[in-house]
Amino acid sequence: MQPSFDPTAAHFASRYAEAFAALPVAVQYGFAVVFGLVIGSFLSVVVHRLPIMLERAWRAEVDAAMPDNPKPAADAYPERFNLAVPRSACPHCKHVLRAWENIPVISYLALRGRCSACGARVSPRYPLIELATGALAALSLYAYGPSWGAVAAFGLCATLLAAGLIDYDTRYLPDVLTLPLLWAGLIVNFGEGGFATLHDAVTGAIAGYLFLWCVYWLFKLVRGVEGMGYGDFKLLAAIGAWLGWGALAQVVLIAAVAGAAFGIVATWRKRMRFEEPLPFGPFLAAGGAITLFVGTPLYALFG
Numbered sequence: 001m002q003p004s005f006d007p008t009a010a011h012f013a014s015r016y017a018e019a020f021a022a023l024p025v026a027v028q029y030g031f032a033v034v035f036g037l038v039i040g041s042f043l044s045v046v047v048h049r050l051p052i053m054l055e056r057a058w059r060a061e062v063d064a065a066m067p068d069n070p071k072p073a074a075d076a077y078p079e080r081f082n083l084a085v086p087r088s089a090c091p092h093c094k095h096v097l098r099a100w101e102n103i104p105v106i107s108y109l110a111l112r113g114r115c116s117a118c119g120a121r122v123s124p125r126y127p128l129i130e131l132a133t134g135a136l137a138a139l140s141l142y143a144y145g146p147s148w149g150a151v152a153a154f155g156l157c158a159t160l161l162a163a164g165l166i167d168y169d170t171r172y173l174p175d176v177l178t179l180p181l182l183w184a185g186l187i188v189n190f191g192e193g194g195f196a197t198l199h200d201a202v203t204g205a206i207a208g209y210l211f212l213w214c215v216y217w218l219f220k221l222v223r224g225v226e227g228m229g230y231g232d233f234k235l236l237a238a239i240g241a242w243l244g245w246g247a248l249a250q251v252v253l254i255a256a257v258a259g260a261a262f263g264i265v266a267t268w269r270k271r272m273r274f275e276e277p278l279p280f281g282p283f284l285a286a287g288g289a290i291t292l293f294v295g296t297p298l299y300a301l302f303g
């Protein structure tokens with residue numbers, strides 16, 4: 001099964017897509033990469049701030065439900081804290097980044113990976129996320145041509161990247177990412193010529209959730225361990241909604257093999273203990289992104 005996406009389908013081809021397609025190819029890719037770098041810069045903010053915002057929201061709920069409980073200590077972040085406010089600052093000296101210090105990748109290179117005020121190291125993670133997002137934008141354009149389908153594919157990749165990184169950092173997959181992603185998949189596949197037929201997309205959303213739900217309860221009943229969480233079910237449901245149920249077996253296979261390989265290497269390098277549960281989300285996300293671009297060649301191996 002190859003991705004069934006048809007870039008000439010009416011709801012993906014439009015005057016805007018046609019105008020973009022008329023540009024020289026180099027300009028198209030240049031635009032895609034710059035767009036990807038900028039979105040990557042935003043994803044870094046999402047990955048860092050969204051878990052903090054969610055934790056605050058939970059605390060506020062607990063606080064409202066149990067007003068007599070002692071107040072937990074406030075976190076180290078300012079009172080107004082969302083994806084836009086406050087402006088990015090050095091975590092060591094609180095130096096607020098000026099516009100030229102906030103240019104994706106270029107600022108990191110120009111400042112040699114250090115804060116301009118105090119010289120503290122800036123994590124290479126920021127430019128790496130930006131570069132990865134830029135590459136995913138170029139890959140979306142390459143795979144799906146100058147069309148809204150490429151924009152949709154990139155939206156899926158960017159959300160998978162953010163969700164995977166948050167799961168890796170916090171072992172938590174936020175509903176505010178997985179559930180809209182599921183709906184977006186159903187909407188993208190609503191008309192003719194999406195990534196899957198609407199029938200396959202709805203079946204994929206159901207099967208993705210149920211499959212991991214069953215695996216979860218099997219493990220829990222047989223061995224008494226929780227190998228993954230409900231966020232993983234929702235993420236696989238979202239991937240099923242985008243790519244159709246036919247893609248799910250390959251996505252899970254890639255995720256399981258990649259997760260096992262990562263676990264073995266991490267244990268061997270003493271980065272984690274053997275019994276420690278792995279976040280499964282990053283590997284599901286990788287399996288979804290790979291399948292988006294290459295289709296399902298693994299099925300050929302099994303006839």
Ligand SMILES: [Zn+2]
Pocket residue numbers: 090091092093094095115116117118119120
């Ligand atoms: Zn600093």
